Amino acid sequence: MLTQPTGTDQESTSMTEAHSCVAITGATGFAGRHIMPKLLMGGHRVRALVRSRKRLTAASGNTHTIEGDIFDDRCVEQLVDGADTVIHLIGIIDENPMNGITFENLHVNATTRLLQAAKDAGVSRWVHMSALGARPNAVANYHKTKWEAEQAVRDSGLDWTIIRPSIIHGPDGEFMKLIKTWWTSFFNPPLIVPYFGAGPFGAGGSGHLQPVWVDDVAQCFVDALTNPRTIGETYPMGGPERYTFPELYAAVRDRLPKTRCKMIVPMPAWKAKILGRLPGMPFNWDQVVMSQEDSICDTSKVEHDFGIKLAGFTEKLDEYAANIG
Incomplete structure (x- = not known):
């Protein structure tokens, strides 16, 4: 269910704020908990898909919450409706196949479903959480499915940025x-x-x-929204x-x-x-x-393009x- 904000959203004509409605998944996860306050401090309006509102600690008048599941079509449509950007953070490190929690489902299928919904809703920008080691010939299924999700993002036609942290x-x-x-x-x-x-x-x-450092990762996700240099780029990060x-x-x-x-x-x-x-x-x-x-990775690209010292x-x-x- 989509909740109404407790404050008043302010519209802006500036380039930075004109594309400031951000739909985010994984907002209650480790990285998400650090990205959320940075988005809000940056003046972005945030729409978060969460399984439980009680776990969403960083919220304000500029936050909409949608309580539901990434595989619920109605919830996903509400998430991306009117959004300019998607930050996609969902990922798992352990599987529970009996409950449908697999690398294939959560990394690949969830990404492709959300990409299609985002395109249908007219979203133009996508910032994606992957992982260092993602590659097509990986031994681990975790890395293979992270790579498959990356490829879906690259083929989406959206303006994308992929971040691959250690x-x-x-x-x-x-x-x-x-x-x-x-x-x-x-x-x-x-x-x-x-x-x-x-x-x-x-x-x-x-x-x-x-x-x-988690706050360095969070800052790069937020800064990518207004940094055109990062469009179409993949950033190894450590x-x-x-x-x-x-x-x-x-x-x-x-x-x-x-x-x-x-x-x-x-x-x-x-x-x-x-x-x-x-x-x-x-x-x-x-x-x-x-x-x-x-x-491990060379960090010169991410430090140069984001102007950050890790x-x-x-x-x-x-x-x-x-x-x-």
Whole structure:
């Protein structure tokens, strides 16, 4: 259901504000929670499709909320009706096929449905969340379906921008909360902090990560709306520092106010792949595969086109480590 704003929308004749009705999916997710306030502070009118209004923390008189599902035609039509731009953030890292939650459904089918609705409604601009590592020959289905969604966007005829971040970090992100739990909980897991390692015993190392600050990602999504240079461009995005998983875990440990005495210990990736196929495991096959690949990139293009200096991981972690959660 479409709710009415609690304030009065102001129309503007300026170029920046004339195209300021933004339809957004994934507004209650990690990145979305940081993009929403930046959109509102920038004077944009926002229309958000959410499964629960209670989870939408950043709202104002310039926010319309539509409570529903991306596969509900009526909700999608309401979302894009009268919008100038779509910011599409929906993505999953774990599947639940029994409930229709699969990479194919949420990455590809949801994107193609929304693209068609956006074109039918006369939307002209699309800013898309993808992932570093998306490619047609990817081993992980996560990356394959992210690539298929990208291709649908490129073929849409809209003015598009695709942003491909490495792992996104911040105090309210699930990844950082998980690492904190590992270091501070006695039982979860006991005695060790695990990662997936190559080789028979897991001692062959892992892929490298280039963690990127969530507010840098959010700023690029918002700035793309008024930056014509970004139209038709794909932006790999990561922070200035690169880490293996053990190095990243150690960096978090060293900055948390209080930790338990644990060792960083590898689980052989070959074993984890087998376990990741089983129901009820806290990780899946795709996550194991991706942990063995580098998620790194050259950041010069995104920094040049957006005029941004990407924040370092430890720089920001020093600021928020005590507030993770």
